[in-house]
Amino acid sequence: MAQERFEELVETFAFLDDWEDRYRHVIDMGRAFPPLDDALKVPATKVEGCASQVWLHPRVAEGQFDFAGESDAMIVRGLIAVLHDLYGGLPVGEVPQVDAAAELGRLGLDEHLSSQRSNGLRAMVKRIREVAAAEAERT
Template sequence: MDPEELIDNFEMLGSWEERYAYIIELGREMPPLTDDERTEANRVRGCMSQVWLVADDDPGKLVFRGDSDAHIVRGLIALLRMLMSERSPDEVRALDIGDIFGRLGLENQITANRRNGFYAMVERIRAMAAERAAS
């Protein structure tokens, strides 16, 4: 999804309660990872919640999936998938997630610990993109 489209969608939702509900709904719509994918190797360090990210085999682009034990974090994973999955490794590395995160208003709406976890997920996704580019 184009970042501007996501930002426009967020702006159409008035209150933060509606925006949180939207994020949580995005997470609910995401298929869960299997128990075999919820491994220590796939776990993202730096998150308060349990978070797992896996990259699928797709030549030329990064396609990833994720899961969490927290509803809001699953929604944040869904947002990252909308922005960063199905892109080339160069596109993933070039995307200014911090800017998008701020323009969505999330920078001021989630706790510092959740924000740190969010950026830990971003770094893991960028690492997966770098691995994809190297192979």
């Protein structure tokens, strides 16, 4: 059920033999991800449970889920971009059905992130799923 962008990321990771190369790729994704407007960096968009500062601003337009996000840590900003490839553009009702652990496991992230980063990633996924589920109930 993964997005085409995410499938392309899986293929890219398959070509990158070394985890250091994959790590750099995630950081580069973060650098390329559009910054979050400072006005949206408020307590309501802050993700608790992350070691670094993380903000996610979900939005739904015409039934499609999307979000903007930012972090003060480059690797986490890259993880936000990875999650955007996984969830961005999905019909809002499909977002909670994505098995994020399995999909992200295809990238090997579960094996190479510190426990703090893994906890933060889970917190971001939880926030995305909660917002999408609440929006799906409204429609």
